[in-house]
Amino acid sequence: xxxxxxxxxxxxxxxxxxxxxxxxxxxxxxxxxxxxxxxxxxxxxxxxxxxxxxxxxxxxxxxxxxxxxxxxxxxxxxxxxxxxxxxxxxxxxxxxxxxxxxxxxxxxxxxxxxxxxxxxxxxxxxxxxxxxxxxxxxxxxxxxxxxxxxxxxxxxxxxxxxxxxxxxxxxxxxxxxxxxxxxxxxxxxxxxxxxxxxxxxxxxxxxxxxxxxxxxxxxxxxxxxxxxxxxxxxx
Amino acid sequence: xxxxxxxxxxxxxxxxxxxxxxxxxxxxxxxxxxxxxxxxxxxxxxxxxxxxxxxxxxxxxxxxxxxxxxxxxxxxxxxxxxxxxxxxxxxxxxxxxxxxxxxxxxxxxxxxxxxxxxxxxxxxxxxxxxxxxxxxxxxxxxxxxxxxxxxxxxxxxxxxxxxxxxxxxxxxxxxxxxxxxxxxxxxxxxxxxxxxxxxxxxxxxxxxxxxxxxxxxxxxxxxxxxxxxxxxxxxxxxxxxxxxxxxxxxxxxxxxxxxxxxxxxxxxxxxxxxxxxxxxxxxxxxxxxxxxxxxxxxxxxxxxxxxxxxxxxxxxxxxxxxxxxxxxxxxxxxxx
Numbered sequence: 012x013x014x015x016x017x018x019x020x021x022x023x024x025x026x027x028x029x030x031x032x033x034x035x036x037x038x039x040x041x042x043x044x045x046x047x048x049x050x051x052x053x054x055x056x057x058x059x060x061x062x063x064x065x066x067x068x069x070x071x072x073x074x075x076x077x078x079x080x081x082x083x084x085x086x087x088x089x090x091x092x093x094x095x096x097x098x099x100x101x102x103x104x105x106x107x108x109x110x111x112x113x114x115x116x117x118x119x120x121x122x123x124x125x126x127x128x129x130x131x132x133x134x135x136x137x138x139x140x141x142x143x144x145x146x147x148x149x150x151x152x153x154x155x156x157x158x159x160x161x162x163x164x165x166x167x168x169x170x171x172x173x174x175x176x177x178x179x180x181x182x183x184x185x186x187x188x189x190x191x192x193x194x195x196x197x198x199x200x201x202x203x204x205x206x207x208x209x210x211x212x213x214x215x216x217x218x219x220x221x222x223x224x225x226x227x228x229x230x231x232x233x234x235x236x237x238x239x240x241x242x243x244x245x246x
Numbered sequence: 247x248x249x250x251x252x253x254x255x256x257x258x259x260x261x262x263x264x265x266x267x268x269x270x271x272x273x274x275x276x277x278x279x280x281x282x283x284x285x286x287x288x289x290x291x292x293x294x295x296x297x298x299x300x301x302x303x304x305x306x307x308x309x310x311x312x313x314x315x316x317x318x319x320x321x322x323x324x325x326x327x328x329x330x331x332x333x334x335x336x337x338x339x340x341x342x343x344x345x346x347x348x349x350x351x352x353x354x355x356x357x358x359x360x361x362x363x364x365x366x367x368x369x370x371x372x373x374x375x376x377x378x379x380x381x382x383x384x385x386x387x388x389x390x391x392x393x394x395x396x397x398x399x400x401x402x403x404x405x406x407x408x409x410x411x412x413x414x415x416x417x418x419x420x421x422x423x424x425x426x427x428x429x430x431x432x433x434x435x436x437x438x439x440x441x442x443x444x445x446x447x448x449x450x451x452x453x454x455x456x457x458x459x460x461x462x463x464x465x466x467x468x469x470x471x472x473x474x475x476x477x478x479x480x481x482x483x484x485x486x487x488x489x490x491x492x493x494x495x496x497x498x499x500x501x502x503x504x505x506x507x508x509x510x511x512x513x514x515x516x517x518x519x520x521x522x523x524x525x526x527x528x529x530x531x532x533x534x535x536x537x538x539x540x541x542x543x544x545x546x547x548x549x550x551x552x553x554x555x556x557x558x559x560x561x562x563x564x565x566x567x568x569x570x571x572x573x574x575x576x577x578x579x580x581x582x
Contacts, residue, residue: 088455096450104446105439112436113443117455159454 012076013037015092015167015198017061020070029068030056031222038198038215040166043189045213045230046202047243053222054202055097058169061200062094063087074167089117093165097172097202100156103145107136110144110155114162122162129158132191150181157188161197168192170201174208186212206244210234218243247404252537254406258395264525265518266414266483269421272517273476274498276425276510277469283445283508284465285350287359291367292473292498297491298370299334299474300481301378306330307385319389321412321482327475335470341366342466350462367492374488383486386413406533413483424475425514428468432510437464445508493558497524500561504568506575515577520561528554 016037023030031053038044046054059065061072063084071080074090082090102110111129115122130137133154139147144155153173160168173189174182182205190212193199203209210216210230218226218239226239233239274296281289289295306326310316317325345366349359392415395407432438437460444451444461452458477491484490501520505512530550539545552560568576 085452085455085457088453094453096453099447099450102443102446102450105442109439109443112439113451113454113456116436116440159450163455 013039014075015039015061015200016073017057018071018073020057020060020067020072022060022065022067022070023056024065029222031060031219033070033224034060034219034222035224036061036200036217038167038200040198041193041196042214043193043199043201043212045206045209045216046200046219047206047209047216047233048219048225049243051221052219054219055171056222057219058094058171058200058202062092062169088163091163091166092169093160093163093167094169095156095160095171095173097175101144101152101159104143106141106143107147107155107158108140110159111136111162114159117163125162125164129161132161133158133188149177150184153177153181153185154188157185157192161192165197167198167200170199172202172204174203174205182208207234248537251404251406252534254404254408255534255537258406258408260522260525260529262410262414264521266417267525268518268521269417270476270480270483270517271494271497271501271521272425272514273421273472273479274494275501275505275513275517276428277473277476278498278502279505279508279510279513280465280469280472282502283510284441285346285359285462287356287363288499288507290360290363290495291370293491293493293495294367294370294374294488295334295338296473296477296480296494297374297488298337298477299330299470300477300486300491301374301488302333303327303330303474303478304383304385304481304486305378307387311387317388319412321386321388321416323385323478323482324416327478330478331471331474334474335467338466338470339463342462347462371489371492378488380488385486386482388412411483413479417479417483420475420479424472428472429510431468441465496558496565497521497561500565500568503565504576506577509575509577512575512577516575519576520564523564524557524560527551527560528557 018035019033020035021029021032034053034057036044036046036057046057048054056065060067063082067080071078073079074092079087079090102113105113108126111126112122115125118125135151136154136158139151144152147155157173170189174185177185186208189199189201201209210233213230215229216227216233217224218233226233226236228236234244274292277296278289278292281287303323303326306329307323310322310325316322345362346359349362389412391409392412393408393410395409398408399405432442440451440456441461441464443454444456444458480494497520501516502513503516504519505514505516528550530548532545532547532549535545535549
């Protein structure tokens with residue numbers, strides 16, 4: 012049994028058609044799991060279902076063995092699940108420090124200490140702490156977004172396309188940061204477009220097609236699987 | 247001497263009244279901008295909500311006066327502010343619970359909420375009409391002047407007198423204090439930061455564990471404090487005529503939009519921009535020019551750019567010009 016599990020999830024937005032069908036995603040602490048697949052495969056939807064942003068028709072979500080399928084997203088945040096959306100993932104009008112403070116809204120203690128830890132993880136944020144986040148570069152913003160999500164010291168971190176729209180150099184840097192976060196015993200799930208790079212840092216990967224699990228395996232296995240390579244990695 | 251007299255004329259008839267009126271507008275504009283920035287709709291009940299709070303200050307002032315309670319040389323109405331604010335906040339929270347929250351939960355578009363606020367405006371007007379009626383009431387007591395024109399002339403030996411009314415000093419002083427506390431609250435406290443975060447990016451605020459109900463409630467509480475104080479200061483300075491507050495909504499909205507709607511700093515300064523524009527453009531400068539120009543050039547007309555009847559036209563023109571050329575307001579910078 013994994014630490015954080017979404018089992019046989021089926022559901023869609025509102026009364027619309029089902030976007031994910033019996034989709035299963037598991038992750039353990041200290042592990043990076045990548046969710047990959049073509050456009051419209053339901054990658055982000057699967058992640059949002061685990062966060063509680065859509066109602067499931069069937070299936071369940073477990074964290075540490077506890078069923079949280081009925082909890083609202085806010086209540087799941089309190090359980091230690093942090094989410095970084097793909098867009099609008101920072102408070103652009105607020106300063107870097109204020110973004111981190113808001114991230115720690117649920118903490119009752121030690122905000123300053125955790126902020127220092129985030130600054131150690133992302134040194135550039137210490138330099139820019141009093142600047143409005145709207146004035147930062149794309150890569151720096153993504154670091155703020157990651158930092159904000161880490162403020163509650165989550166046990167699960169979910170990233171929706173963390174490297175969308177950043178340059179290749181920044182992408183490598185972000186992936187390095189994600190690996191560092193993993194080393195602090197956090198379970199990480201990420202949806203990625205840059206499949207090869209994502210798999211190279213992931214422990215495991217899921218490939219979804221039309222809302223169903225198509226392939227799964229370790230990062231290496233998927234990278235070397237001829238069918239996966241041909242269909243999804245473009246080589 | 248002539249020159250100093252000219253300056254005194256300007257101070258007495260334009261600068262001091264404009265600072266006072268500007269403070270009153272600034273409070274109203276901050277009210278508009280807070281509701282717009284956090285609850286995301288243009289509140290057309292602004293004027294009448296201010297009137298509603300002031301009504302209770304008037305009634306309580308009458309009650310205290312009948313009991314023989316006064317506040318020394320200060321207006322008795324100042325004593326009633328906490329009670330008027332409490333009633334006002336209670337009213338606002340009830341309105342929010344019974345009316346606005348339904349549309350907020352349904353995620354109605356802002357224009358629909360604005361129309362709903364029109365309904366709230368009519369209801370509020372009706373309640374005011376039932377409770378206190380539409381007539382003009384004065385509720386200012388205590389010392390009326392801090393500096394009388396005659397005293398000033400005696401002191402300085404100038405021809406022109408400078409009058410400073412106690413309500414003018416009170417208005418400016420209380421506005422500065424209230425607005426400073428509000429900015430401190432918004433920028434330096436955890437709750438204030440969470441309100442700004444909610445205003446900036448609602449979804450992410452929810453994901454960070456910020457409770458939207460609490461943010462909405464605190465917004466109404468702050469708005470209630472500001473609206474009541476603004477209304478009472480205006481009523482003390484002029485007089486309490488319930489429906490004048492409805493008319494004041496035009497300059498108040500103009501001030502909020504000039505400052506960039508959603509931006510409380512902008513709303514604060516916008517209040518003064520509108521007040522100075524209104525007063526400078528409608529003041530008759532004849533006496534001023536009599537002092538500074540040589541006798542041969544003395545004007546024989548009033549030198550008034552616009553009749554005071556047109557003062558609303560000035561706010562309206564500023565509003566239109568700003569919306570055409572700088573729709574985000576003349577002040578750069580951050581929102582709430």
